Structures are given as structure tokens and as C-alpha cells.
Amino acid sequence: MSAHPTLLEPSFFNRDPRKVARALLGKLLVRKAARGILAGRIVETEAYLGENDDAAHAVAGKTARNFVVFGPPGFAYVYFVYGNHYCLNVSCLPDGIAGCVLFRALEPVAGIEEMAEARGFEIHGPDDLRRVSWLRQIASGPGRLCEALGITRERDNAKNLASSRSDLRIMEDGYRVRQVAVTPRVGISKSAAHPLRYLIAGNPFVTGSKIPSPHVQGAGD
DNA sequence: TTATAGATTGCCT
DNA sequence: GGCAATCTATAAT
Incomplete structure (x- = not known):
């Protein structure tokens, strides 16, 4: 089933962010730490277009904060938000064109x-590792996944995610996504209606307070 | 179970 | 000075 993970090519990211966001579902985000490998499967993404997207940081033009988004594809754009959290993006499209x-x-x-320890959780017993309701607290959310993998601006911004020399990478292991759902993006006020949030339909690790039902059909109640 | 507010830093106007 | 691509605790139902 799952093949030996391989690195994604830089060209994977050299296209429209909507295509990249869709294609990233099911891929692995891998941190090579001193004590071992940390990895999570990508189950939810959002596309941010270039300078025409009012919700994108790139709308203000290139700044010291967002320059990575304007650079070559496949690089990490990490920003700090709400005084508490980091968020991870990957740049898309050729050098000079914004998108992530x-x-x-x-x-x-x-x-x-x-990862649970990095989030400040205490592991009470082996059963914790089998409970989805506990596991989904680890990395379901852009700030949470950064904390789980130890991602910070200082450490990871502008890092090449498509390089074997990087300790933060995106990899492919042959996992097949069955069905993708598309919704508006979360936590923004401008251009909020556009359907640019992509998630694996029915996956319990997507954001939201409710664990989605495994059967997406029949919205009768 | 859902709703609301507070935390807390740095970027942009 | 205002506000943000969020998370968590606390309150109310």
C-alpha cells in the first residue's frame, strides 16, 4: 500500500495554488528531528492567490515578512499571528509570482x-494513542501543527521543502485520497466567499469542533 | 454542546 | 494604533 516515501519535485509547486492545495492532500509533512522522525498526513489546506487575492498577505506587495511568497516554488513561508501562533505555507508559482x-x-x-509532548499534552496511557478524539488535538489547526512539529519563523522560514538537505520536507508515499471537499477559507474577512479550502472528505483530523461522520451522504438531519 | 472573549506579538497604515 | 490566515478557557444552554 504505502510505498517508501519520496520527496516531491520542486515542479510540483510550480503551478496555481489551487492545484497545489488540492494535490497536497494525502501527502506527508515530515520533520527530521534529532530524536527521530515527526510526520503528519496533510488533510486540510487553503490556497492563497497572488496580489489579486484580498485575503492573501501578498496583496500588500512584497515585504520583509512575506517575500518568500514571491520567490521560487516549494519554499516555506512561516508567519506569526495573533501574538501566539505560527502558520506554515508553501510558496507556489515561478519566482516573481506570488502564491502559496x-x-x-x-x-x-x-x-x-x-508531537503530543511538543503541544504540552500528557500521555496518560497507551489508549490515548488510539483515541481519535485525543489524536486530533495534536495537529488539527494551522497553529497546532506548527507547534507539534516545532515550526517557527526563526527556524524554518524560507526553507526549501522540496530538498533532501532540509529537515522539513513534503513527501509522497502513494496514499490515495478518495474524495476532496471544498469550502470557503477560515478566519478571514476579505474575499471570504471563495471556495479555496480543501479537505479530505470524511477525514476526522480536519479542523472543526465536530468529527465528521464517515458517511457524507444523506444530509437529511 | 455551542458561543464568546482574552491572550499577546509584530506587521502595516 | 489597529488588527491579524488562532487557540483556549470559561460561560451559557
Whole structure:
């Protein structure tokens, strides 16, 4: 089923952010830490277009904060928000053209205990690692996944996510996404209506207070 | 179970 | 000075 993970090519990111956001679902975000591998499967993303997207940081033009979004594809744009949290994006489109994808939620795959500790959780017993309601607190949310993988602006901004020399990478293991859902983006006020949030339909690790039902059909109640 | 407010830093106007 | 691509605790139902 799952093949040995391979690195994504830089060309994977050299296209429209909407395409990249869709294609990233099911891929792995991997942190190579001193003590071992931390990894999560990408289950939710958002596309941020270029200078025509009022909700994108790129709308203000290139600044010291957002320059990575204007650079070559496949690089990490990490920003600090609300005084508390980091958010991770990957740049898209060729050098000189703005565009990126925000990582919004991961399903923990490897190094789960380390990630939980990084989030300040206490592991009460082995049962915790089997409970989805507990596991989904680890990386379901853009700020949470950064904390789980130890992602900060200082450490990771402008890092190449498509390089084998990087300790933060995006990889492919042959996982097949069955169905993708598309909704408006979260937490923005401008251009809020556009359907640019992508998630794996039915996956319990997407953001939101409710665990989605495994069967998406029949919205009768 | 859902709704609301507070935290807290740095970027942009 | 205002506000942000969020999370958590606390309150209300």
C-alpha cells in the first residue's frame, strides 16, 4: 500500500495554488528531528492567490515578512499571528509570482508521542494513542501543527521543502485520497466567499469542533 | 454542546 | 494604533 516515501519535485509547486492545495492532500509533512522522525498526513489546506487575492498577505506587495511568497516554488513561508501562533505555507508559482498554500491540519503519522509532548499534552496511557478524539488535538489547526512539529519563523522560514538537505520536507508515499471537499477559507474577512479550502472528505483530523461522520451522504438531519 | 472573549506579538497604515 | 490566515478557557444552554 504505502510505498517508501519520496520527496516531491520542486515542479510540483510550480503551478496555481489551487492545484497545489488540492494535490497536497494525502501527502506527508515530515520533520527530521534529532530524536527521530515527526510526520503528519496533510488533510486540510487553503490556497492563497497572488496580489489579486484580498485575503492573501501578498496583496500588500512584497515585504520583509512575506517575500518568500514571491520567490521560487516549494519554499516555506512561516508567519506569526495573533501574538501566539505560527502558520506554515508553501510558496507556489515561478519566482516573481506570488502564491502559496496554507497547511491547516495534519493526521499524526509518526513521532506521535513527541508531537503530543511538543503541544504540552500528557500521555496518560497507551489508549490515548488510539483515541481519535485525543489524536486530533495534536495537529488539527494551522497553529497546532506548527507547534507539534516545532515550526517557527526563526527556524524554518524560507526553507526549501522540496530538498533532501532540509529537515522539513513534503513527501509522497502513494496514499490515495478518495474524495476532496471544498469550502470557503477560515478566519478571514476579505474575499471570504471563495471556495479555496480543501479537505479530505470524511477525514476526522480536519479542523472543526465536530468529527465528521464517515458517511457524507444523506444530509437529511 | 455551542458561543464568546482574552491572550499577546509584530506587521502595516 | 489597529488588527491579524488562532487557540483556549470559561460561560451559557
